[in-house]
Amino acid sequence: MSKPGIVFLMYHELEIPGRPLSHGEPGYVRYAISALDFREQMRQIQQSGYIGYSVSQALEFPGTPSVGITFDDGCESDVLAAAPVLREFAFGATFYVTYEWLEQKGHLSLRQLKELSQQGFEIGCHSMTHAYLNELDDRGLQSEIVEPKVKLEQAIGKAVHHFSCPGGRYNRRVAEVARKAGYRSVATSRIHPNSPHTDPFCLGRVAVMRGTPLKAVHAIFTGKALARLRTQSQFRNAAKWLFGNSLYDRMRALALGSHDLPRR
Ligand SMILES: [Zn+2]
Structure with a gap:
């Protein structure tokens, strides 16, 4: 019997009380x-x-039941809220950072980025400016x-x-540009678990949204809900394709x- 694969969870900013x-x-x-919900989720995983793993650890496909834990954007809550909880449970994680957002309000400083890395967490890249990559030419x-x-x-x-x-x-x-640049993987928002048979340059991930019950x-992390979530996301992807990124946003x-254009 082949292994079921590992689900990678995708988190963003954690909400800290009073902040x-x-x-x-x-x-x-x-x-x-919320940071409290995040802690409950990590406890439930344990x-x-x-076991919660970084992308590098998960891609070694340890034989034990595992979850990939990832954060996008490089928010300050990575170091303030996520890292202490992950350390409490002895979980690994990968923090994908948008380089030009470093030192901006609500995001990691360079010092905090180094701190996160020195604590043993994996730092990944979430682009230079958070541009939508499917709209860019080669130079972009x-x-x-x-x-x-x-x-x-x-x-x-x-x-x-x-x-x-x-x-x-x-x-x-x-995927091609990333591979040539020397990356070992590219994570998407496609909803599927990752196994040794998955193309590492098209890893699946599942966003954990606000208010998701335990x-x-x-x-999600046991893989049972993925088929239903996939159907929902196929509708959204069809809309993105039909209308283009900016109209879709x-x-x-x-x-x-909201009148703002969220670009997360
Ligand atoms: Zn993002």
């Missing part, structure tokens, strides 16, 4: 969960007999995928092996009651 999120648009907030892909790898490596003094796509926008050119989180913002 406002870095953005207030509904399209942003729905990806931000109590279910699973170079500056969003290749250049931030070098800068992040200089900042932490370690190699950066993994890349995640802003807004989940992905195509084969992105029972549903359990159904505008329609989504309208549907969520």
Whole structure:
């Protein structure tokens, strides 16, 4: 019997009591969960007999029940809220950082980035400026995928092996440029577990959204809920393809009651 594969969870900013999120648009907030909920989820993973791993650890496909734990964007809550909880449970994780957001309000400083890395967490790259990669020409892909790898490596003094796509926008050119730049994987927002048979340049991940009940989180990391989630996301992807990124964002913002254009 082949192994069922490992589900990679995708987190963003964690909400810390008494501290406002870095953005207030509904399209942003729905990806931000509270630090308390995050801790409950990590506890549930542990109590279910699973271990949380970074992307590098998970891609070694340890024989034990495992969950990949990833964060996008490089929010300050990575170091303030996520890292202490992960250390409490002795879990690994990969933090994908948008290079130009470093030192910006609500995001990691260079010092905090180094701290996270020195604590043993894996630093990945989430592009230079958070541009939607499927809209870029070759030059644009170079500056969003290749250049931030070098800068992040200089900042932490370690190699950066993994890349995640802003807004989940992905195509084969992105995978090609990342592979040539020396990355070992590209994480998308496609909803599937990852196994030794998965193309590492098209890893699946599942976003844990605000208000997701613990029972549903359990159904995600054990893989049971993925088929249903996949159907839902296929509708969204069809809409993105039909309307294009910017119209899709505008329609989504309208549907969520916001005039801002969330670009997470
Ligand atoms: Zn992002």
